[in-house]
Every structure is written in C-alpha cells, then in structure tokens.
Amino acid sequence: xxxxxxxxxxxxxxxxxxxxxxxxxxxxxxxxxxxxxxxxxxxxxxxxxxxxxxxxxxxxxxxxxxxxxxxxxxxxxxxxxxxxxxxxxxxxxxxxxxxxxxxxxxxxxxxxxxxxxxxxxxxxxxxxxxxxxxxxxxxxxxxxxxxxxxxxxxxxxxxxxxxxxxxxxxxxxxxxxxxxxxxxxxxxxxxxxxxxxxxxxxxxxxxxxxxxxxxxxxxxxxxxxxxxxxxxxxxxxxxxxxxxxxxx
Amino acid sequence: xxxxxxxxxxxxxxxxxxxxxxxxxxxxxxxxxxxxxxxxxxxxxxxxxxxxxxxxxxxxxxxxxxxxxxxxxxxxxxxxxxxxxxxxxxxxxxxxxxxxxxxxxxxxxxxxxxxxxxxxxxxxxxxxxxxxxxxxxxxxxxxxxxxxxxxxxxxxxxxxxxxxxxxxxxxxxxxxxxxxxxxxxxxxxxxxxxxxxxxxxxxxxxxxxxxxxxxxxxxxxxxxxxxxxxxxxxxxxxxxxxxxxxxxxxxxxxxxxxxxxxxxxxxxxxxxxxxxxxxxxxxxxxxxxxxxxxxxxxxxxxxxxxxxxxxxxxxxxxxxxxxxxxxxxxxxxxxxxxxxxxxxxxxxxxxxxxxxxxxxxxxxxxxxxxxxxxxxxxxxxxxxxxxxxxxxxxxxxxxxxxxxxxxxxxxxxxxxxxxxxxxxxxxxxxxx
Numbered sequence: 190x191x192x193x194x195x196x197x198x199x200x201x202x203x204x205x206x207x208x209x210x211x212x213x214x215x216x217x218x219x220x221x222x223x224x225x226x227x228x229x230x231x232x233x234x235x236x237x238x239x240x241x242x243x244x245x246x247x248x249x250x251x252x253x254x255x256x257x258x259x260x261x262x263x264x265x266x267x268x269x270x271x272x273x274x275x276x277x278x279x280x281x282x283x284x285x286x287x288x289x290x291x292x293x294x295x296x297x298x299x300x301x302x303x304x305x306x307x308x309x310x311x312x313x314x315x316x317x318x319x320x321x322x323x324x325x326x327x328x329x330x331x332x333x334x335x336x337x338x339x340x341x342x343x344x345x346x347x348x349x350x351x352x353x354x355x356x357x358x359x360x361x362x363x364x365x366x367x368x369x370x371x372x373x374x375x376x377x378x379x380x381x382x383x384x385x386x387x388x389x390x391x392x393x394x395x396x397x398x399x400x401x402x403x404x405x406x407x408x409x410x411x412x413x414x415x416x417x418x419x420x421x422x423x424x425x426x427x428x429x430x431x432x433x434x435x436x437x
Numbered sequence: 438x439x440x441x442x443x444x445x446x447x448x449x450x451x452x453x454x455x456x457x458x459x460x461x462x463x464x465x466x467x468x469x470x471x472x473x474x475x476x477x478x479x480x481x482x483x484x485x486x487x488x489x490x491x492x493x494x495x496x497x498x499x500x501x502x503x504x505x506x507x508x509x510x511x512x513x514x515x516x517x518x519x520x521x522x523x524x525x526x527x528x529x530x531x532x533x534x535x536x537x538x539x540x541x542x543x544x545x546x547x548x549x550x551x552x553x554x555x556x557x558x559x560x561x562x563x564x565x566x567x568x569x570x571x572x573x574x575x576x577x578x579x580x581x582x583x584x585x586x587x588x589x590x591x592x593x594x595x596x597x598x599x600x601x602x603x604x605x606x607x608x609x610x611x612x613x614x615x616x617x618x619x620x621x622x623x624x625x626x627x628x629x630x631x632x633x634x635x636x637x638x639x640x641x642x643x644x645x646x647x648x649x650x651x652x653x654x655x656x657x658x659x660x661x662x663x664x665x666x667x668x669x670x671x672x673x674x675x676x677x678x679x680x681x682x683x684x685x686x687x688x689x690x691x692x693x694x695x696x697x698x699x700x701x702x703x704x705x706x707x708x709x710x711x712x713x714x715x716x717x718x719x720x721x722x723x724x725x726x727x728x729x730x731x732x733x734x735x736x737x738x739x740x741x742x743x744x745x746x747x748x749x750x751x752x753x754x755x756x757x758x759x760x761x762x763x764x765x766x767x768x769x770x771x772x773x774x775x776x777x778x779x780x781x782x783x784x785x786x787x788x789x790x791x792x793x794x795x796x797x798x799x800x801x802x803x804x805x806x807x808x809x810x811x812x813x814x815x816x817x818x819x820x821x822x823x824x825x826x827x828x829x830x831x832x833x834x835x836x837x838x839x840x841x842x843x844x845x846x847x848x849x850x851x852x853x854x855x856x857x858x859x860x861x862x863x864x865x866x867x868x869x
Contacts, residue, residue: 203497228461235500239525378497381457384440 192242194268196220198251198308199278201228203377204327207396208275213241218268222247223278251278252300254307261311270319273403274312276305276326279345281379287341294341301345306352313356316365323366323403326353330373330412333421337436346371350410357408366408370399373417390414442492445735446481447742447805448834451488451862458601460498460514465575465601466491471860472575474597476516476543480550481745482834483862484596490860493601495545501525502604509609510568515545515602520677520729527674532612534560540677540726545602550831551594551791555643555665555725557781564593564787571604575858579603591854594788596830598855598864615671617643619719620664623711627760630660630778631797637664638780643725647710650773650801651703653763660778661710665724676722681732692739694804699774738804743774746814747800747829748821749781755797758824762799762817769813775802789847789854792829800832811835830863841867 195212197205200221209219213236221236221244223229229246236244247264265271279301287294309326316322331339332346350369357367374380374389390413398413412418427435441450456466458474465472473487475494486492495516502512509531513522519533520540526532537552546552551564560566570592573579582589592599620641624630630646638644641664649659728734735743750758766773776799783795803810814835821828827844828836842848848868855864 225461231460231500231502234502238501238504378457378459 193217193272194220194270195273195275196222196264196271198222198274198276200232201225202277202279203379203392204372204375204395204399205275205277206232207392208277208399209236209241210239211396211400213237213239213244216240216242218243220245220247220264220267220271222249222251222264224248224250251308252296252304254299254304257307257311261315265315271315271322273323274316274325275399276309276312276324278305279327282342284337284339284341297341298345301342302348305345305349309349309352309356313360313365313367317360317363319365320363321365323368323406324353324356324360325368325370325399325403328353328369328371328410330371330417330421330424332371334424334427334432354410361408366403366406368402368408369410370395370402370413371410371417371421372413373420442475442478442486443742444482444485444834445479446744446832446834447735447738447740448483448486451486453487453489454491456491456493457497458493458495458516460603463573463579463603464577465573465858466493472601472856472858473861474515474545474549474601476546476549477518477541479539479542479546481743481832482830483866484550484830484833485546486862487860488862495543495601498603499543504529506531509611510606511609512604512606513544514604515543515548517544518542519544519547524675524678526609527612527615527677530611530613531609533607534566534610535563536725537563538726539729540722541729544605544607545597548593548602548605549595549597551786551788551793552831553779553781553793555645555779557779557784557793558638558644559642559782561782561784562594562787562791562793564791565784566608566610567593567605567787568608569606570602572600573603574600574856587850588854590787591789591851594786594791595851595854596790596861596863598859598861600856600859612667614667614669615674615721616668616718617665617721617724618668618716619724620662620716621710622662622714624660624662625657627655627658627763628756630658630662631756631759633662634660634778634780634797637662640664642666644780646778647706648776648778648799649703649707650763650766650776651700653767653773655760655763658763659707661707663724665719667721668718671718671720681730683731690736690738690740692741692804693737694739694743694774696772699772699804702774741805741807744803744805744810744814744834745800745832746803746817747798747832748817748826749792749794749796749798749829750821750824750826751794751796754824754826758820758826759797759799761820761824765813765816765820766801769809769816771803771806771809771813773801773803776800789851790830790845792827792831794827796826798829800829830867833863836867838867 200223226248233244282297328350329346331343335343353369372395395413440455442453468491470490475492498514499516500514504511535554547563553562569583644664647661781793
C-alpha cells in the first residue's frame with residue numbers, strides 16, 4: 190500500500206501535532222496547513238525524522254474564507270487527492286471578553302465556526318467526488334451543552350458537530366468516513382492557564398484515540414478519553430432547574 | 438499559574454509559577470521572581486526546584502531539528518526525552534554514546550546535570566558528546582555555543598543556571614542491534630569488589646556492581662558485578678519510547694520500601710543472582726534502564742519519598758574511604774534499599790560543575806527518614822570531604838556549602854556565567 194496522503198488544517202495546534210507524529214510513524218505523507226510559516230517548518234523537520242515519507246507546509250490564514258474554492262482546488266491537486274483530512278484549527282476564547290467586546294466575539298466565531306464549517310464543506314465536496322477517504326474534525330465536549338463559562342467556544346463546536354453529522358449522512362453512500370472527535374480537557378499550551386486535575390488528558394492520549402479510531406474506519410462521534418461520553422450524556426440530560434443552579 | 442511541584446525524591450512540595458515554554462517568540466517570559474528551566478523533573482533533589490520562583494517547562498519543545506546521517510550529528514530541542522530519541526534513531530543505526538539509568542530524562546536535563554552511564558570509563562559523560570547548544574539568556578541574547586567556549590563549558594553540567602538551552606547538537610554513535618552480552622559474577626569483601634570492578638570496567642563497555650548494603654560490613658560485603666558489551670542482533674527499537682508495562686503512577690503512595698521489604702528483597706535478589714553467574718544475552722533496555730521497568734517507582738517509597746546519596750571518591754582514597762562509608766552506614770542502622778557502585782574514567786570533566794572524575798562512585802537509596810538520614814549524610818559528607826571526593830548535585834538535597842565549594846573547585850568561575858535572572862533551590866542553598 191502506498192503512503193497515506195494526509196492534510197492537517199491548523200497543524201500547529203498541540204493535538205494536531207501529536208496526531209501528525211503518530212501518522213509520521215506509519216510513514217504517511219503529510220501536508221501541514223497553518224498560519225505561522227516558521228513553526229510549520231519546525232514541525233515539518235521534526236516529522237521527517239519521526240518517519241514521515243514526505244512533509245509539505247502550506248501557509249494560509251485559515252480564518253480567511255475568501256477564494257476558498259480555488260485554493261482548495263490547488264491543494265487537492267498537489268498530491269492528486271487526499272486520503273485523510275483533519276480539521277483542527279481553533280482558539281479557546283476568553284468568554285467574558287466575548288460578552289462585552291462584540292468585535293472580539295466576531296473574530297472568534299469567524300475562526301472557530303465560519304472558517305471551519307466552510308472548509309469542511311469544501312473538503313466534503315472533494316471527498317464526495319473522489320468517493321473515498323476520511324474527513325476528521327476536532328469538536329469538543331463544550332459543544333454538547335452551553336455552559337456559562339465557555340458557551341461561545343461551545344456554540345462554535347456545536348455548529349461544527351451538527352455540520353459533521355450532516356456530512357456523515359450525506360457522504361456515507363459515497364464510502365467517505367466522517368468522524369467528529371470530542372476531546373475533554375486536554376493539557377496543551379491552549380489550556381496553560383487552567384489548573385489540571387485527574388480528568389485532564391494529554392494531547393498524546395487524544396491523538397492515539399484519534400489515529401486508532403480512524404484506522405478502524407469508523408464514522409460518527411468519538412469522545413476522548415472515552416469516559417467523557419457518559420459525563421457528556423449526564424450533562425445533556427440534567428433538567429433545566431438543576432442546570433441553572435449548579436454552575437460547574 | 439502557581440502550582441505545587443515535586444522532585445523525583447519527593448522533597449516537601451514547593452510552590453512555583455509554572456510556565457509552559459512553547460519556543461516562540463524566542464524570549465524569556467516576564468516574571469516577578471527568578472527562573473529555572475525544567476525538563477522531566479527526574480532530578481532527585483532541589484536542582485530541579487525553584488521554590489517561590491518560576492519553572493520554565495520545556496515539555497512542549499521536544500522536536501527534532503535535523504539529523505545528518507553522514508556524520509551522526511543530531512540537532513534537537515531540549516525537551517526531547519532520551520527514550521523517544523532512541524526509538525527513532527536506533528532503527529537508523531545510531532545511538533546515544535552515554536545514557537543514564539533512566540530513559541525518561543530530557544536532552545536538556547541530561548546536559549544540565551552532565552549525566553553519566555555505566556560506560557563512563559570508555560565514553561565519558563553526556564556532555565562530552567554535545568557539539569553545540571543554543572542558549573537563550575535574560576538579556577535577550579540567543580547564542581550558538583560550541584566546545585571550547587567558556588560559557589559552553591559552564592552550561593554543560595551547569596544545572597540550568599546559565600540560561601535556557603533551546604537546542605542541542607549531539608554526536609551519536611553507530612550501533613545496530615539491541616542485544617548486550619552480559620557477564621554476571623559475584624564477589625565478597627569490599628576490596629575484591631573494587632578490584633574486580635576495576636578490571637571489568639576496563640575490559641567491558643558497561644560495568645556496575647549491585648551491592649547488598651543491608652549488610653554493610655566491609656569484609657563480608659556482597660557485590661554482584663554486571664559487565665556487558667554490545668553485540669549484533671535483537672529486535673525492535675520502538676520499545677524505547679514505550680512506557681513501562683508495570684506502572685504504579687495511579688496507585689496511592691504506600692510506603693512499600695521499608696526495613697523489612699528491603700531486607701527480603703536484597704536477600705532474595707542476592708540468592709537468585711548467586712545462583713546464575715556466567716554470561717548471557719540480554720536486551721539493552723533491561724540492562725541499562727533496569728528501574729524503568731517499573732513506571733514511577735519513586736512512589737513505592739510512600740509520600741515521604743526517598744533520598745539518594747551519590748558520591749565519588751578518587752582512586753587513591755577510594756578503598757579506605759569506601760570502607761569508612763560502609764562502617765558509618767553499619768553503625769547508623771539506617772536501611773539502604775539499593776546501592777550501586779561504578780568506576781569513572783580519567784576523562785577531563787566536560788563542564789565546570791561536572792560531577793564525574795576518576796575514581797569509584799557509590800549511589801545509595803534510602804527510604805526517607807529525615808532526621809536520622811541527615812545525621813548519617815553529615816557523617817558520610819565528612820568522609821567524602823576528607824577523601825577529596827564529591828557529592829552529585831543531581832541527587833542531592835542536603836550538601837553543605839563547604840562540601841560543595843571543596844568538591845567543585847570551579848564554582849567561582851562558573852558563577853560568573855549564571856544568568857542574573859536564573860536561580861534554583863540548590864543554587865541558593867550551596868552556591869550563590
């Protein structure tokens with residue numbers, strides 16, 4: 190079998206980089222898409238030594254949604270198609286600031302929601318035409334039910350999950366797997382300001398879950414670590430009167 | 438964020454500001470207090486602690502930068518762990534010339550403590566194989582330093598005090614295969630142990646003696662000598678990156694290593710060892726990283742932790758000095774749970790504060806028993822001082838300023854290279 194062709198969008202994020210390392214170990218060909226050219230190059234050099242057959246960097250501000258179509262056409266033809274895409278771009282916003290600074294909230298939603306959804310739609314069209322491949326996106330348990338502390342981020346991740354669910358149904362007959370990964374609390378530079386407890390997982394652990402599930406060719410939703418599935422279920426099921434009082 | 442941080446031996450937890458270092462932008466974070474880089478936190482004592490100050494956590498900068506398969510020079514970031522490095526480079530036919538007893542330390546930590554292995558006589562210490570470093574200082578400078586430069590020599594074994602090492606160039610050594618041919622033999626009596634170790638360490642690449650220090654009488658001391666040489670053949674190098682199959686990280690910190698369990702373990706191990714002398718083929722991992730087979734083994738010592746005493750005595754004074762150490766230990770009636778003896782070669786130290794120097798080095802683990810251990814350690818220190826030896830900063834939590842100054846004669850020269858914003862619990866205790 191020839192090396193898997195994998196594109197990672199938001200490749201400098203910790204979970205994306207941890208996934209890329211796992212794929213590199215299997216000898217995959219990796220295309221890293223992100224904004225920061227020098228960080229992408231550093232990651233690429235690392236992945237080559239970790240076993241990747243080929244690594245290319247594509248510098249693009251992913252919050253920029255203009256001329257997405259021609260850009261996608263060019264990207265897709267680089268390796269004459271792709272076997273797997275992971276959409277991992279995103280930022281963890283300051284919810285309090287979103288409440289008072291609408292311009293800030295707009296930029297957050299543009300990056301975490303608009304840009305992700307449009308990118309996924311563009312990728313879905315490609316996969317549909319190719320009639321094979323895997324489309325993966327990073328959601329979050331925060332998208333399962335909005336909580337006062339984190340609902341702007343959660344709203345964007347809920348939108349992503351809903352779009353992915355639709356794509357899953359749409360692309361199933363074409364043999365394309367669509368998988369949403371919902372990590373819980375992950376210890377990454379994005380969450381450096383949080384105090385870590387026993388529910389926190391490492392980016393490596395989440396990456397192992399992602400790669401393993403994608404190898405099984407599964408579609409649907411996977412929580413990582415798996416114990417978040419029952420936790421998320423309980424949170425969704427909480428009656429409103431309790432949910433309003435119990436600020437967690 | 439203020440967090441409680443422990444060192445490997447589990448000194449009382451100390452409050453630190455912990456800063457995740459991402460490598461960009463390439464400037465040190467603004468903090469109120471002093472800074473100290475931190476790798477895997479596998480140092481036993483306070484060289485990896487900076488109570489009341491900040492720790493710069495390097496775990497996110499663990500990337501390879503470049504590898505030249507012609508020369509075997511690897512460039513990598515300082516947060517990369519040795520086990521990861523071996524898992525990727527061994528299949529390409531290259532290895533690290535020097536590894537310490539655990540593969541979970543970072544490249545930066547190995548360099549800052551100038552660690553040694555069981556092959557010091559042939560390969561020197563870790564610092565001897567460093568070809569260049571990139572050092573970020575609080576004045577904003579980011580310099581590439583090479584052997585021969587004073588600041589380079591200060592940084593090797595420099596306990597992280599000269600600035601943040603962001604990148605390291607290492608000279609690797611060619612090696613194919615995963616097997617070692619191991620020769621086991623035993624000796625009774627301190628003099629015989631020392632002379633057999635002396636011979637074996639000259640003949641074989643790796644050599645170390647496991648001592649039964651539950652019976653420290655020098656005439657009757659039992660030593661198991663393990664010497665080994667690399668051979669061809671043997672399987673899969675990816676295991677170097679795999680964590681231990683047995684892990685105790687999730688168990689409560691029960692004090693399982695105590696007086697009784699130590700006696701039983703030593704007696705059983707000794708009988709098993711005595712029954713199987715001779716030569717056998719072993720996997721390099723189990724021979725060089727014996728304790729890595731149990732993840733987080735330090736937790737077996739309970740919440741009060743352990744203490745290690747590692748000293749080196751010069752060749753001339755070693756026989757008498759070691760005998761005195763044994764007698765003091767015997768008098769103290771303190772239980773030593775594990776003791777290992779190695780021979781250091783005569784290489785010029787790689788760094789200003791490097792610990793290895795020609796002679797014999799003895800490392801002893803003890804379940805922590807603060808007061809009694811401190812009394813014992815003070816008596817051991819007096820012997821080391823008189824013998825012209827040194828105590829290993831990476832393992833230390835008690836050494837006096839006098840002993841440090843006497844053992845590390847280049848301290849003043851080193852102090853001139855310490856970054857004014859950097860400090861550590863150890864440095865405030867003995868050096869500054």
